[in-house]
Amino acid sequence: MSRESVTVLGLGQMGSALAAAFLAAGHPTTVWNRTPAKADDLVADGARRAGTVADAVAASELVVVCVLDYGVVRELLEPLAGGLAGRTLVNVTSGSPEQAREMARWAAGQGARYLDGGIMTTPPGVGDTASMFLYSGSTEALEAHRATLAVLGDPIDLGEDPGIASLYDAGLLGMMWSVFGGWLHATALVGADGVAAGAFAPVALRWLSTVGLFVERYAGQIDAGRYPGDDATIDVQLATVDHLLHAGALRGVDGRLPELHRELMAKAVADGHGGDSYARLIEAFRPTR
Ligand SMILES: NC(=O)c1ccc[n+]([C@@H]2O[C@H](COP(=O)([O-])OP(=O)(O)OC[C@H]3O[C@@H](n4cnc5c(N)ncnc54)[C@H](OP(=O)(O)O)[C@@H]3O)[C@@H](O)[C@H]2O)c1
Missing domain, CATH: 3.40.50.720 (NAD(P)-binding Rossmann-like Domain)
Structure with missing residues (x-):
């Protein structure tokens, strides 16, 4: 042919x-x-x-x-x-x-x-x-x-x-940089206690696939506009991010990325949404009307 x-x-x-x-x-x-x-x-x-x-x-x-x-x-x-x-x-x-x-x-x-x-x-x-x-x-x-x-x-x-492919492209690259940033931060954190990047990578990869499952579940919540905190609430995650910040500070690891996450979670809690799922944080990124 x-x-x-x-x-x-x-x-x-x-x-x-x-x-x-x-x-x-x-x-x-x-x-x-x-x-x-x-x-x-x-x-x-x-x-x-x-x-x-x-x-x-x-x-x-x-x-x-x-x-x-x-x-x-x-x-x-x-x-x-x-x-x-x-x-x-x-x-x-x-x-x-x-x-x-x-x-x-x-x-x-x-x-x-x-x-x-x-x-x-x-x-x-x-x-x-x-x-x-x-x-x-x-x-x-x-x-x-x-x-x-x-x-x-x-x-x-x-x-x-015709504009949508470029818009997806830009959004997906932003997502890639966020994932890279989170992984590099975590690699620096465990690296401070002597763990090689190569030893951490297989565990990080399995964790990425677990996180991927939440993308599917949370997309449904975002489209429905309802964020039931029936798996893990923002309250619980706000408490947990402090452990990350504390461990990082003790080791001299740059904390700007987790600080941003903490700030977004703290705002949601202050607005009365501490019992919601993490998907509620979409509101922090949406355009203000
Ligand atoms: N590389 C990637 O991984 C990747 C991934 C996704 C998307 N893209 C996109 O693909 C596009 C090309 O990227 P690339 O990596 O191939 O870049 P590149 O290797 O720097 O090639 C750039 C191309 O543009 C041509 N060019 C630049 N200015 C020109 C001009 N004034 N007149 C005529 N030709 C001109 C160059 O011609 P000369 O050879 O004569 O300089 C060359 O063919 C970019 O928009 C990039 O964002 C790249």
């Missing part, structure tokens, strides 16, 4: 991984990069090098762009004057939801279908079906090209609003 042609614009670390995955799956792949030498390995593996952005776009109905930012995307595509008409533009460059929506309007004006993407992995994870690729925008385009895009990772359809 012949595979769909695809064009990749931008061959930095991520764009090169995307093009390599398309090639490995047998897709005729046309590539373009500002610095042409970055295409050499891909060309050696069978990619076609385009001399200009216009030639690259003309080569395939499906055009994937992965460059530094949305300003560069516009810089590359605006001079094409109609060259995108009838094509599908998949923009996996990182940006804000507002930039994605603006890009979708611009692409519609060019007569192109537009999908905005968030890549939830690093280059070595491209091509692994466990990696999530978030898409929003033209769901029709996603369905038309699903099999090709699935070569990169699991395509997650987030619907017609």
Whole structure:
């Protein structure tokens, strides 16, 4: 069966991984990069090098762009004057939801279908079906090209609003930094008493999967707007965070992260919600009306 042609614009670390995955799956792949030498390995593996952005776009109905930012995307595509008409533009460059929506309007004006993407992995994870690729925008385009895009990772359809994939991406990265921060803090704490990071890691990983179970349970509480403290109350957790702060202070471990958690819990208790579950703290993050 012949595979769909695809064009990749931008061959930095991520764009090169995307093009390599398309090639490995047998897709005729046309590539373009500002610095042409970055295409050499891909060309050696069978990619076609385009001399200009216009030639690259003309080569395939499906055009994937992965460059530094949305300003560069516009810089590359605006001079094409109609060259995108009838094509599908998949923009996996990182940006804000507002930039994605603006890009979708611009692409519609060019007569192109537009999908905005968030890549939830690093280059070595491209091509692994466990990696999530978030898409929003033209769901029709996603369905038309699903099999090709699935070569990169699991395509997650987030619907017609082109800004939503970027919004998920930003939120998920924030979540990642919070998890990294909590894990690094805990690793520093146990490390102060001589525990190696590698010895702590398996226990930390099992704990992450237990914490994951609460995400599912608490999401239901948040959507229902009711936070029954029938597992562990904020009162109990406020008392417990003091043990963490105390142990950290004695060992000279930076306490800013647990201090923030303590502050949020103490506010909820002061507001009369000490008997609720931890999910009540969503109120601390929500926009004030
Ligand atoms: N790396 C990751 O793990 C990862 C994960 C998720 C999302 N992303 C996103 O993927 C995008 C690319 O990241 P990357 O890691 O591939 O970055 P990178 O290795 O620094 O590559 C940047 C790319 O943008 C091109 N570029 C920059 N300015 C340009 C300009 N003025 N005109 C034309 N091309 C220009 C570069 O071309 P030259 O080669 O000529 O410099 C290169 O192809 C970013 O939006 C990033 O946030 C990356």
